[in-house]
Amino acid sequence: MDEKTQQIQPVLRALQVLETLNLQTSTSLSALHDQTKLPKSTLVRLLDTLIAGGYARRVSRKAGYEVGERVLQLSGGFRYAEKIVEAARPFLSALTAQHKWPMGLATPDGDQMLVRTSTRAESPFATDHDFLGLRIPMLLSAVGRAYIAYCDEAERETVMALMRNSKARRNAMAHDEKAVTRLLTGIRKHGYATTSPTPGDALQGMAVPVFENGKAVAAMTLRYFGSAMSEAEAAKRYLATLQDAAAAISAGL
Amino acid sequence: MDEKTQQIQPVLRALQVLETLNLQTSTSLSALHDQTKLPKSTLVRLLDTLIAGGYARRVSRKAGYEVGERVLQLSGGFRYAEKIVEAARPFLSALTAQHKWPMGLATPDGDQMLVRTSTRAESPFATDHDFLGLRIPMLLSAVGRAYIAYCDEAERETVMALMRNSKARRNAMAHDEKAVTRLLTGIRKHGYATTSPTPGDALQGMAVPVFENGKAVAAMTLRYFGSAMSEAEAAKRYLATLQDAAAAISAGL
DNA sequence: TTTGTAAATTCCGTGCAGCGGAATTAGTAT
DNA sequence: ATACTAATTCCGCTGCACGGAATTTACAAA
Numbered sequence: 001m002d003e004k005t006q007q008i009q010p011v012l013r014a015l016q017v018l019e020t021l022n023l024q025t026s027t028s029l030s031a032l033h034d035q036t037k038l039p040k041s042t043l044v045r046l047l048d049t050l051i052a053g054g055y056a057r058r059v060s061r062k063a064g065y066e067v068g069e070r071v072l073q074l075s076g077g078f079r080y081a082e083k084i085v086e087a088a089r090p091f092l093s094a095l096t097a098q099h100k101w102p103m104g105l106a107t108p109d110g111d112q113m114l115v116r117t118s119t120r121a122e123s124p125f126a127t128d129h130d131f132l133g134l135r136i137p138m139l140l141s142a143v144g145r146a147y148i149a150y151c152d153e154a155e156r157e158t159v160m161a162l163m164r165n166s167k168a169r170r171n172a173m174a175h176d177e178k179a180v181t182r183l184l185t186g187i188r189k190h191g192y193a194t195t196s197p198t199p200g201d202a203l204q205g206m207a208v209p210v211f212e213n214g215k216a217v218a219a220m221t222l223r224y225f226g227s228a229m230s231e232a233e234a235a236k237r238y239l240a241t242l243q244d245a246a247a248a249i250s251a252g253l
Numbered sequence: 254m255d256e257k258t259q260q261i262q263p264v265l266r267a268l269q270v271l272e273t274l275n276l277q278t279s280t281s282l283s284a285l286h287d288q289t290k291l292p293k294s295t296l297v298r299l300l301d302t303l304i305a306g307g308y309a310r311r312v313s314r315k316a317g318y319e320v321g322e323r324v325l326q327l328s329g330g331f332r333y334a335e336k337i338v339e340a341a342r343p344f345l346s347a348l349t350a351q352h353k354w355p356m357g358l359a360t361p362d363g364d365q366m367l368v369r370t371s372t373r374a375e376s377p378f379a380t381d382h383d384f385l386g387l388r389i390p391m392l393l394s395a396v397g398r399a400y401i402a403y404c405d406e407a408e409r410e411t412v413m414a415l416m417r418n419s420k421a422r423r424n425a426m427a428h429d430e431k432a433v434t435r436l437l438t439g440i441r442k443h444g445y446a447t448t449s450p451t452p453g454d455a456l457q458g459m460a461v462p463v464f465e466n467g468k469a470v471a472a473m474t475l476r477y478f479g480s481a482m483s484e485a486e487a488a489k490r491y492l493a494t495l496q497d498a499a500a501a502i503s504a505g506l
Numbered sequence: 507t508t509t510g511t512a513a514a515t516t517c518c519g520t521g522c523a524g525c526g527g528a529a530t531t532a533g534t535a536t
Numbered sequence: 537a538t539a540c541t542a543a544t545t546c547c548g549c550t551g552c553a554c555g556g557a558a559t560t561t562a563c564a565a566a
Contacts, residue, residue, distance in 0.1 A: 007301065007305055008299065009524095010261045010264050011263050011264055014261070014267070014268075018327050019326045021330065022326060022331070023330060024330070025330070025362070029513075029515085030512095030514085038555095039554080039555050041515080041554080042553085042555065044516085045553075046264065059385050061514065062383060062386065062387070063386020063387060064386065067331050069335050071327050072328050072331060073275060074272060074275065074324050074328055075325050075327055077274065077275030077278075078325060100411060101411075124360070124361040126332070127362065129330050132325045132326075132329045133322055133323065133325030133326055225415055228414045261552085262553095263525095281543090282542075283541095283543085292525080293543075293544085294525080294546090295524085297544065314543065315533080315534090382563065383562090
């Protein structure tokens with residue numbers, strides 16, 4: 001239609017495969033076929049290439065394939081412009097080293113939160129994939145809730161209006177003003193936000209805002225197994241350290 | 254020559270370009286040409302493709318190109334533990350070549366152990382199927398026991414809590430605190446863990462932890478026929494070599 | 507053990523898409 | 537203005553990526 005820059009098909013396909021491999025610890029050929037819609041023979045050819053380059057690895061016939069160490073070279077040079085991301089990383093790493101749970105930091109991006117850094121790779125409890133670089137809903141995620149509860153009022157009004165005018169499922173809650181008010185009041189009272197509890201062994205989030213010059217600019221989260229401890233217990237154990245870290249990050253800006 | 258796996262040229266070239274872009278904040282076409290030795294027209298084609306996918310951005314005619322945000326998706330699933338796997342593999346192969354028994358290495362994954370590499374294919378005694386990429390119970394397997402006995406206390410407490418709250422059969426033992434304590438004490442006393450002896454000609458495991466900077470990060474196991482020798486005899490024959498190998502792997506990290 | 511079967515892997519002829527040298531355009535220095 | 541360098545586009549050739557079909561493999565059931 002518009003610009004017709006030529007695309008090299010196998011390159012985009014290979015990158016798609018790489019992204020898919022990043023979504024689970026290991027992926028069978030069939031699963032890859034289901035998720036990418038690419039023919040299996042094509043997948044094998046792409047995988048052979050990725051393996052030869054060290055970007056992927058064959059695990060076993062049954063478990064399939066996984067990402068190889070060299071993928072780190074593909075993004076190691078990427079830096080966000082914001083200094084807060086760089087400032088926060090060492091604190092998040094330290095917390096993960098201490099408590100083992102994966103940590104993350106996200107900044108606002110329209111009606112969603114953009115995950116800027118995480119310590120998923122450093123935690124033994126990171127069963128799901130990384131949200132790094134992905135956008136997550138403002139009103140459903142711990143980081144989003146922490147941010148919206150503490151950002152300045154003008155910004156909150158703008159974002160809320162944006163969400164109210166949105167038909168997206170992720171913003172459904174924005175239409176229930178009472179519920180939002182209740183949610184935010186609760187967050188400010190306790191000093192932290194959580195994801196809405198999900199059944200099963202999914203990871204829960206517990207998030208606090210990060211300020212710069214008294215203005216909320218990001219939120220950081222600690223993610224833990226809901227089946228390992230209750231929310232109250234998690235707060236009792238980790239909230240103070242989380243808030244200390246957030247304050248330390250602010251101080252370093 | 255040796256392996257004749259087919260390689261898709263443009264894929265490896267595109268990844269090479271991506272890696273080069275990661276080396277500096279922005280890269281001009283000429284610089285890219287110098288560093289990759291690829292024709293400029295080819296580079297433009299590759300870059301167009303990467304840009305269309307969001308993996309690169311054009312900064313300006315003069316400054317050239319830089320990596321795009323989406324590169325984060327290419328490595329988000331990578332686990333730090335992969336490095337250990339890479340480092341350990343040659344040692345496991347050497348041990349199997351020497352003793353013939355299959356070796357394996359696993360890293361923690363929630364309340365289970367994830368088998369990351371094995372020499373099953375190199376051993377004549379591998380009767381059972383391949384566990385590569387599969388998860389095995391923490392408290393019933395040799396690798397799991399070795400890991401839980403030597404990992405740091407905060408992590409052990411978390412994992413134990415997780416298992417106590419679990420109804421899964423594989424975690425049944427977690428509810429008997431006394432039994433666990435006895436088990437772990439015995440492991441630390443002898444310096445290795447075993448699978449609970451099973452009747453028949455099943456393979457037994459004998460596992461030791463692998464440390465990094467004094468922290469347990471994985472466990473490696475030697476698997477042998479229980480009917481071929483007693484546990485004491487196996488320990489006498491192989492424990493020292495196992496521990497030496499584990500130490501060598503740690504040293505190489 | 508043998509057999510069954512679902513999945514992974516290899517094979518191979520077709521055709522088109524990636525290739526790169528040459529021509530063109532844009533931006534910069536004199 | 538003019539010359540010069542680097543970026544971009546053009547285009548005919550050909551080599552290799554494509555994917556359906558055939559084969560092999562691993563595992564489980566009998």
